[in-house]
Amino acid sequence: MRILVVNVNTTTSITESIGEQAASVAAPGTEIVPLTPSFGAVSVEGNYESYLAAVAVMEAVRAYPEPFDAIIQAGYGEHGREGLQELFDVPVVDITEAAATTAQFVGRTYSVVTSLDRTVPLIEDRLRAAGLSDRCASVRASGLAVLDLERDPRAAVEAIAEEAVRAVREDRAEAICLGCGGMAGLSEQVVQRTGVPVVDGVTAAVTIAESLVRLGLKTSKVRTYAPPRPKEFTNWPPS
Amino acid sequence: MRILVVNVNTTTSITESIGEQAASVAAPGTEIVPLTPSFGAVSVEGNYESYLAAVAVMEAVRAYPEPFDAIIQAGYGEHGREGLQELFDVPVVDITEAAATTAQFVGRTYSVVTSLDRTVPLIEDRLRAAGLSDRCASVRASGLAVLDLERDPRAAVEAIAEEAVRAVREDRAEAICLGCGGMAGLSEQVVQRTGVPVVDGVTAAVTIAESLVRLGLKTSKVRTYAPPRPKEFTNWPPS
């Protein structure tokens, strides 16, 4: 099967890193296709950028010329998943929800450790809208920007692990979700520091997307995710 | 003061109608400036179109060359309000929240009557994210598309009034919100049919925007709505 893994920002090195992370856990026979949006911000850290990313991700998938079996939206706490579900029949997996869902199978509660404090409300709102906030002990910020994570992975591990330890001690989290696409690959070190299971959204999303395809499931089209009605658009898509 | 009232679709006749509705209730000294996005769908009835509208509304306000004191997003249940709050300091009022907030002052519970059933989940999610769903008795659909409302106002009144009556009788709503920008102007007739207060989002939003300006309030910038960080964008805005 073929799974599209769509980055939410336009930094191709991040797309590559996400793609490699996804491929590392994919089953034999699964083809991971990493996509980068053709427009948007070089990193997504707020609502304006996230709404823009939502649209850019949708257009990136629409522009992909080959058939595919599932879509992974590889941005943590970002807008847009429902739009993809309207446009396509194949399963759509958001890494925020993939990580939370997976964490709930191995711990009674989980915390998310993300990049900047300003993205905490986006993640909280997303989890709540998805009905996944009940067992969320906390969403904590490491204080590192998305691109900092890439530039200095060592400091990143330190900052993330520190918040993860606090989440376990103070918020009573029993599992940790790495709340940023760019954190892929840090799991092992955070496990060692916290002693609890650590879930990376990208790899979790790959196994969930594969599962949905293997179960023969597609997005329900009876109401919320019914295909858009045929209608005219003004000046869109951009040429 | 000057209030921008931004339509979410690209149909200028609807923009005009919204603008007139807004102007009808504006205080002396308030200038209503209706804006139409430069790109997007001719009507917004689903997530894909709504995410696109979110971005188009933000760009429309960014392109507006004069100073202004408040922004009204005139789409019911649409995405994007938080992005406007990041980009600008002036108060931003979403008509979904304006209507609900206003209805709560005159009835213990309220229902929303909207256009198509497929937009019900968007409105429900929006009210919940805004912390305004607790007193929401129901969100009901009249079954009419946005553009149908414009084409046949008489049938529209009939369909909307019928659902409003059901909301009062079956869901125990004590007030009704007209859940679509295009419904502006139908309030009086729905009042007569239901016997309960009927709130139109656009006019409610105008009085709220004026109130916030008069109180000297601006959007809080300490966390969720902090200005976007300076960064590069790829191929955006579209030229």
Next chain:
Amino acid sequence: MRILVVNVNTTTSITESIGEQAASVAAPGTEIVPLTPSFGAVSVEGNYESYLAAVAVMEAVRAYPEPFDAIIQAGYGEHGREGLQELFDVPVVDITEAAATTAQFVGRTYSVVTSLDRTVPLIEDRLRAAGLSDRCASVRASGLAVLDLERDPRAAVEAIAEEAVRAVREDRAEAICLGCGGMAGLSEQVVQRTGVPVVDGVTAAVTIAESLVRLGLKTSKVRTYAPPRPKEFTNWPPS
């Protein structure tokens, strides 16, 4: 239009101060009529006094001989608003709800800073009953009694600002509501200390009451706020 602004305690200097605060934001053409109950406590800081105030406020409005367009109940977290809504058709605005509602338009979350710790549960319960607790980050007490606020405004500012700063830092509030009628006039100083929008209930209530009147809205009478049934009373009202 004429708006009755009813104090909940019998201290006329507080009534005057509330009246001036209300008048300072009223639109041209709005007449603010401050009322003091004819019986009750000199300050309201608990349930017994608050229930008594509820009845006294209702009787004060019933005794007012002229027509009026709206009622503001100027006590923070006090009982009684629903009774006023039963007795009269015009809109009734409680300052607790006015402040919270207004704060929600300028911050994702808000905190209330009130007088004594013992009034915190009243405010929490009131916000919850009004469906406005979802975005409430905290209700904090400055430790000052209502009459202390009047006697030593300088110390009051200090104590209130300190709790407001804690609400922003520790509880992640993005806006502050001044939770006591007697705090009117301290907004500016708390803004400077916290850097977030500060909402005073009395002025917020004035703009909301004006808005409801301008929109032609009256209290819904279909169920909760239906007029009292005609019946006999024993020894009431007191002669």
Next chain:
Amino acid sequence: MRILVVNVNTTTSITESIGEQAASVAAPGTEIVPLTPSFGAVSVEGNYESYLAAVAVMEAVRAYPEPFDAIIQAGYGEHGREGLQELFDVPVVDITEAAATTAQFVGRTYSVVTSLDRTVPLIEDRLRAAGLSDRCASVRASGLAVLDLERDPRAAVEAIAEEAVRAVREDRAEAICLGCGGMAGLSEQVVQRTGVPVVDGVTAAVTIAESLVRLGLKTSKVRTYAPPRPKEFTNWPPS
């Protein structure tokens, strides 16, 4: 021990009936003292009357000259319990909460059947404020006024039983609370019609009040129910 059972209206025949109901279940050695407020409405069926009753009940207990061990507020869904808890150290039991609490021990869910539809919101709000709404399947109205219940008990049984049957069938209630002080004595017949346990608030309250006294428990005074601060009152109590 001596338990004060305070009627919320001024109709002495109802006070007597409540007193008899209470006495029928009291343990040997328990003295039931029925009290009627000295002012207020002849029946309480709405917020205005209920707020007045809250104050009248408090004054009735304050005027009682002998010592006592517990207080029962015998009005369903009425305001005021927190005020009594401030004024006195002995346990205070509201029949609304007594019935719900008791019902929860014998059924997974319960419904309340009350008098008029207009009192439904009061009961719902009261249960919610007391943290007892989670297992409440519904609050239903028989359509009978409080005094009608007294005048025509046979029709009352019929109307109440009909709603109780609906609560069991349609709302999946597993127990029924009789939601009106005046319904005392109808339990047996509703049991026969529904086949589920039926709880009368007055008798439930007696056993709970006795239990609290036997356990040596008194109202907590550390915060919410701390005694009123010493202060002056204007024109109160009425002479």
Next chain:
Amino acid sequence: MRILVVNVNTTTSITESIGEQAASVAAPGTEIVPLTPSFGAVSVEGNYESYLAAVAVMEAVRAYPEPFDAIIQAGYGEHGREGLQELFDVPVVDITEAAATTAQFVGRTYSVVTSLDRTVPLIEDRLRAAGLSDRCASVRASGLAVLDLERDPRAAVEAIAEEAVRAVREDRAEAICLGCGGMAGLSEQVVQRTGVPVVDGVTAAVTIAESLVRLGLKTSKVRTYAPPRPKEFTNWPPS
């Protein structure tokens, strides 16, 4: 009347202590029958042991040869109450729910102080399933194992009182529930240290069980607690 008080572990000295505690508050004419399960763990401090206790308690009651009027399950936060309600018609009272229900009558909020931290989630889940978590300020652990409580009551009082004091100060609890069957008898000392009402589950459960019997109430059999369907069992009960 005869009330079975069933210990959840197989340590008979604890059964005796629970029985004495229960008898100390029982009304004249109430016979307390303490029962020890014939299989299970010597102390219950986790899910495996608790599920086993659930079954063992049910079998212990099934094996009791004489008639009885009510059942008390004397384990804090343990599984199994619903099974007892299916098997028998008489009222079943779980001490977790008995304590919380009782505490709610004397304080706006309550906290539970239990033995080991690992049992906190069990108690939290139990309170939530019973619809009693809304007013729960916190569940805190003293760090003492069940059998430690028995061995060193003095250290137990110290550790429990310390957490109770924290619950009142930090979590704003207004009443304390002693969250362990083995804590019976420590109430008085915790009252002295905290100044708030302290509720012991076993004694609270006795008064509630007696109340339900006096009110003539039995477990509802219409749905959740309907008797098990007649069917075959494999190798059960153990011979």
Next chain:
Amino acid sequence: MRILVVNVNTTTSITESIGEQAASVAAPGTEIVPLTPSFGAVSVEGNYESYLAAVAVMEAVRAYPEPFDAIIQAGYGEHGREGLQELFDVPVVDITEAAATTAQFVGRTYSVVTSLDRTVPLIEDRLRAAGLSDRCASVRASGLAVLDLERDPRAAVEAIAEEAVRAVREDRAEAICLGCGGMAGLSEQVVQRTGVPVVDGVTAAVTIAESLVRLGLKTSKVRTYAPPRPKEFTNWPPS
């Protein structure tokens, strides 16, 4: 990898059917080992039987002599999952949660269609405890007992499909979960009748268990699921 799939009842034909269903979706290299408890009821349809099953399932896994990588508890709405998580390090997947989690990826809301009405509360409670009830539109009963499903699959499909259609129409479910281990194999027919995705718990659980193993995740041991403390047991396990 080896996955234990444990039936909750002692009917081996159901164990076989569950095993076949599980094997049908297992990845190459996954060995499915169906287990039948050595004691318990021939079908589980209530709390008594479910608590007994919880213990029997735990003992069945404890008695399994070979190593294994994950455990699936194949009973819908049954007790016991937390106990398994305490006893073992490998991931434990309950089919109730597996189905709900999976359904949430393909529909905004889901309904469960189960066997008898009496099991509805168990499923509701289980979903709520797992934080998965927020998007649950309803739990509906087909009225068929577990063993009826096996005896007359044709009638079973009819009854289940009918409730599924109602869930979609009346409760606005966008996906259906088959709420009974014995329903394995009916998915396709329910899809045809409802037009929405249908999730079978057993197959969903297999893909989730495989995913957790592939991601290298194990049950968190820091608090809720810490291994049982070493202690003595009386007469257990049964010889």
